[in-house]
Amino acid sequence: MIHVMLVDDHELIRIALAKVLGDSVGISVIAEAVDGEDALAKARALKPDVVLIDVDMPGMGGVEATRRLAALPHQPKVVAVSVHDQPPYPQRMMEAGAVGYLPKGGAAEEVVDAVRVVARGGAYIAPTIAGQLVMASIRQRADNPFEGLSAREMQVALMLVQGRALQEIADALSIGYKTVCTHRYRIFQKLGIDSDVKLIHLAYRYGVVDIHSP
Template identity: 50%
Template structure:
């Protein structure tokens, strides 16, 4: 039996996925979580084999949660299920330790197949995501200003575009407020912006967030 945890900040999404998976032979949902922080706490006690991870969530989000989960529980597999099909998210999540990546538009059968594949120790990438990654590797392939950010810079950027304050980010990432301010100014320089609002607008232009001050995507 493959034990699964579903992580998504939308209760309707979690409930729907849980019902579908509990009807699938050989799979059982043992836990749900509404944030990256909750996922880390719950996974430590429920010990799922596979975590279905959303990307855009309040707090530390799916990127940092994935990185921490695979460090804390090396045998655990993270399968991303997100609305984000475009870069930089697929590459970032896979580099953070995810074993697979699907979009929320995929068929139910593909989610079930992907869970079984990653639980068996292999990687599973949806066809649309595989195409995105392949195009990026070709000469002249699509790139974004965010491709050159370090993993930590990317995490801070996502939290800033959610409207989170310096002290809140500092507390959640266990870094000093001064360090967060340094990351903010470094982001401004790398991305050619002068404020958090400009940063959020740039992120919106590349489809990284849906609205300024917080993601609204399912």
């Protein structure tokens, strides 16, 4: 059983998340908190496996709360769920110790998937946000060929590197299968490669993905 704590100052958000997760097999919501201070106290007492936390809250904000939660002895996995899906919020939360980032208003299934993935020790970042994080990091290297990709092409490239099928990518990004194929073709053109294997090698070479990542 995966034990989850919800941290959000809006009751309706907590109710909605509790309903989605409570209806999922193998997941139990064991606590709810309204701010960072409340979350830390309950996390110390109840030791949740996963914490879903808002970024913008009164008092101790999500970034500082995440930093402190991630440093607890039992090391709960922290996933941000926020209306802020643009820089610098995702970067700050990941630097603070979050292992996931989801936009509010996303699919209910994605929340469940994220909880399961991080509970197993992985990381889960919504595709739209993942592309922004990678683009922000690689812009620091002028020689990086990935800098020439658009934000959408970067999203597709990341998912190809993860080994996801073209139809799966289309479904995740809510675009057509042929559109994904077009993006893949343009990615290969811009990077000067002709296969997914070469894309993976190039991604590791330029640090787009971490070779030690789960």
